[in-house]
Amino acid sequence: MARTCDVIVVGAGPGGSTAAHDLAQAGADVLLLDRADFPRDKPCGGGVLISAVKMLPYSLDPVTEQTITCFRVRYKRSWEFEHRYHEPLAIMTQRSRLDAFMVEQAVAAGAKFRDGSPVRSIDGTSVTLANGDVHEAGVIIAADGANGIVRRALGLPRLRGAVALEGNADRSEQRAGQRWSDAVGLELGSMPGGYGWVFPKDDHCNVGLGGFPSAAPTLRGELSKYAGCESFEADALSELRGHHLPLRDPNSGLVAGPVAFVGDAAGLVDPLSGEGIGNAIRSGQLAAEAALEFLSGESTDLSAYHRSIEAEIEPELRVARQLQALFHQCPWPYVQLLRHSDRFWTAFCRIVRGESSYTKFQSRLGPAKVLVDAAAAFAERRGRQVAAWQTAS
Ligand SMILES: Cc1cc2nc3c(=O)[nH]c(=O)nc-3n(C[C@H](O)[C@H](O)[C@H](O)COP(=O)(O)OP(=O)(O)OC[C@H]3O[C@@H](n4cnc5c(N)ncnc54)[C@H](O)[C@@H]3O)c2cc1C
Numbered sequence: 001m002a003r004t005c006d007v008i009v010v011g012a013g014p015g016g017s018t019a020a021h022d023l024a025q026a027g028a029d030v031l032l033l034d035r036a037d038f039p040r041d042k043p044c045g046g047g048v049l050i051s052a053v054k055m056l057p058y059s060l061d062p063v064t065e066q067t068i069t070c071f072r073v074r075y076k077r078s079w080e081f082e083h084r085y086h087e088p089l090a091i092m093t094q095r096s097r098l099d100a101f102m103v104e105q106a107v108a109a110g111a112k113f114r115d116g117s118p119v120r121s122i123d124g125t126s127v128t129l130a131n132g133d134v135h136e137a138g139v140i141i142a143a144d145g146a147n148g149i150v151r152r153a154l155g156l157p158r159l160r161g162a163v164a165l166e167g168n169a170d171r172s173e174q175r176a177g178q179r180w181s182d183a184v185g186l187e188l189g190s191m192p193g194g195y196g197w198v199f200p201k202d203d204h205c206n207v208g209l210g211g212f213p214s215a216a217p218t219l220r221g222e223l224s225k226y227a228g229c230e231s232f233e234a235d236a237l238s239e240l241r242g243h244h245l246p247l248r249d250p251n252s253g254l255v256a257g258p259v260a261f262v263g264d265a266a267g268l269v270d271p272l273s274g275e276g277i278g279n280a281i282r283s284g285q286l287a288a289e290a291a292l293e294f295l296s297g298e299s300t301d302l303s304a305y306h307r308s309i310e311a312e313i314e315p316e317l318r319v320a321r322q323l324q325a326l327f328h329q330c331p332w333p334y335v336q337l338l339r340h341s342d343r344f345w346t347a348f349c350r351i352v353r354g355e356s357s358y359t360k361f362q363s364r365l366g367p368a369k370v371l372v373d374a375a376a377a378f379a380e381r382r383g384r385q386v387a388a389w390q391t392a393s
Contacts (some may be wrong), residue, residue, distance in 0.1 A: 002136040005029040005112075007264070007291050008127050009141040010119050010150055014277050015263025016143030017102035018284030019291075020054070024110035026292050030102065032111045032133060033127070035118035039100035043166060043243035045199045045206050046093045047184065051354030052278030053091060065100045065202040066092040070183035072198075073338060075331075076190050077229045081339045082183065085349045090184065092199050119144070122153040125258045139258050139291040139302065143284065146246045146264045154256050159246035160266040162194060162274065165219040166208025167237030168214035169227065171200065180205050187226055189331040191215060193324070194274065196226040207237060210245065210274050211220075245269045245276065248317060254309050255302045260287040268313060272320040272327070272358075279313055284329070286312070322373070 007023050009016045012034035013104055020032040034040075047068075068090040074080040107113050118130040129133045142150035151158070171180070180200035187196030187209070194211030207227050209219065219242065227237055248267030255262065262268070263280030272277065290305035327334050337344045350356035 002042050002126060002134040005031045005137045005301065006141045006295055007031070007141060008033065008135055009111075009143055010127065010136040011142070011144035011148065011263075012103050012106075012113065012115070013042070013143060013145060013263060013280060014102055015098055015220040015265070015280035015284040016141065017099065017106045018142045018281045019143060019262060019288045020106040020111040020113075021057075021102070021109045022285055022288035023291060024106060026288070027110075028292065028295060030106075030111040031137070032106055032113045033117045033119060033129070033135075034103075034113075034115045035130075036115060038103060038113075038115040040115075041094070041096040042099070043164070043241040044095045045166060045197055045208055046095050046098065046201065047090050047197075047199050047275070048093060048098070048277050049090045049275060049352050050088055051352060051356075052275075052281055054354050055158075055278065055281045058105050060091060060093065060098070060101070063093045063097040063374040064091040065094065066181060066200045068092060068182055068184050072179075072183050072185045073335065074185065074187045074196075074229070075335050076225065077187065083338075083345050085345075085352065087349075089349060089352045092184075092201055094201060119149050122150055122259070137258075138295055139260070141257070141284075141287050141291065142259055142261045142265045143280070144265050145262050146244050148265045150259060151265060154259065156256065159248065159252075161213070161244050161246040161267070161269070162271070163213050163216045163219065163242065163244055164194070164208055164210030164274065165223050165240060165242040166206055167223070167227075168204045169207055169232045169236040171202075172228070179203065185230060188335050191222060191224070193328050196223070198230055205232075207232060213244075213307070216242075245274055247271050248314075250314065250318065254306045260290065260302050260305045262287045267311075268317070270320050271317065272324040274369050275322075282313065283309060310317060316358050319362050322362075363391065364374075 005311055006028040009020045009032045012032050020030045022179045023030045067088045070082055070084045072082040119127055120130045121128045125137055144150055180198055185198035191209050191211035192215055196209035199206040209223055230315035246264050246267040254266050262283040268283055269276035285307040287305050290302050293299045294302055347361055
């Protein structure tokens with residue numbers, strides 16, 4: 001016999017635990033499920049931008065390992081420059097700690113949590129676990145990540161995306177590791193469609209890179225070249241893990257009947273930065289709001305969630321797609337702009353801190369926006385042609 005609750009949240013990453021937290025806090029009966037035993041790790045740099053930190057109603061201090069005020073940017077594995085800001089830009093954590101902490105907040109708000117509980121199938125509002133248990137709810141929030149079961153169970157197409165590979169290098173033993181405490185490293189210009197990073201944690205640095213799917217076969221070699229160029233020893237990187245970052249196609253569905261997709265399950269990763277924790281949190285909050293309206297009878301379906309994403313997140317993704325296409329068409333001028341223009345660096349910091357946004361940045365371009373739109377449309381078209389050509393060859 002099925003056990004019932006108001007909302008089942010599938011997946012306890014940042015998107016799922018945020019939705020569960022907000023629903024439980026508003027008095028809903030919520031079941032949060034995850035297939036993994038917690039605490040669990042996940043391929044991720046574990047960098048949380050201050051814009052994302054600010055979205056949460058609780059502090060992330062208990063799981064913050066470093067606070068970042070400096071970006072050290074390297075171009076094509078050669079020269080580098082650094083910029084500092086007078087306020088924090090990001091915090092560095094480990095996903096095993098962050099996600100367990102966020103689940104704790106959801107449980108403290110009243111959500112029921114079952115880890116080690118893989119969802120096997122979905123039928124309407126009924127969720128069957130691998131052990132045969134069946135749960136029934138008015139709303140299902142699919143927060144099950146990049147390769148989630150819910151999309152597949154509902155016959156929805158797989159989201160296209162980028163690929164990334166990352167590993168960890170011990171900071172205490174690595175000479176280079178001592179350089180990174182309040183600074184993150186970015187490597188621009190080498191990876192088609194992506195970039196490399198060094199993210200410092202308490203006792204190690206996370207070193208990784210990502211790019212277009214066509215770059216997948218080269219990731220391992222490129223990562224060891226990048227690590228070498230940052231003076232990490234050749235075999236310094238352990239726990240190498242690759243993963244795919246799902247990117248939303250404009251206009252793709254976010255709601256299917258009683259199911260709302262959030263975070264990576266909806267493809268809400270920022271295509272320019274690869275940052276996905278912020279949009280996972282925000283979409284979890286918006287899905288919770290729409291679910292509460294539906295459960296209280298204020299609305300007849302979850303379409304309010306789709307509208308909120310289209311109004312708030314999709315415009316940001318649209319500009320990020322344009323900037324990504326322009327940057328990767330010819331990265332050099334943008335790196336120079338970042339290097340030499342204080343205004344550009346400050347605009348970047350304000351976006352990262354959530355004090356501005358891509359859309360506000362774009363609107364400041366005034367009439368030049370028409371030219372930028374045209375150049376971006378050209379770059380996006382060319383990017384698609386190159387991707388199609390690479391897939392075919
Ligand atoms: C290499 C790499 C580096 C990255 N670095 C960063 C970074 O530094 N900063 C940043 O902001 N973003 C980063 N991202 C993106 C970020 O990791 C994701 O966008 C973010 O985790 C999305 O959160 P989510 O809650 O949607 O999904 P996830 O965090 O993926 O959580 C999904 C959860 O669903 C569970 N699940 C899956 N299937 C089932 C099932 N059948 N039943 C029950 N549970 C299930 C999983 O166990 C998992 O816990 C990175 C991504 C990659 C691949």
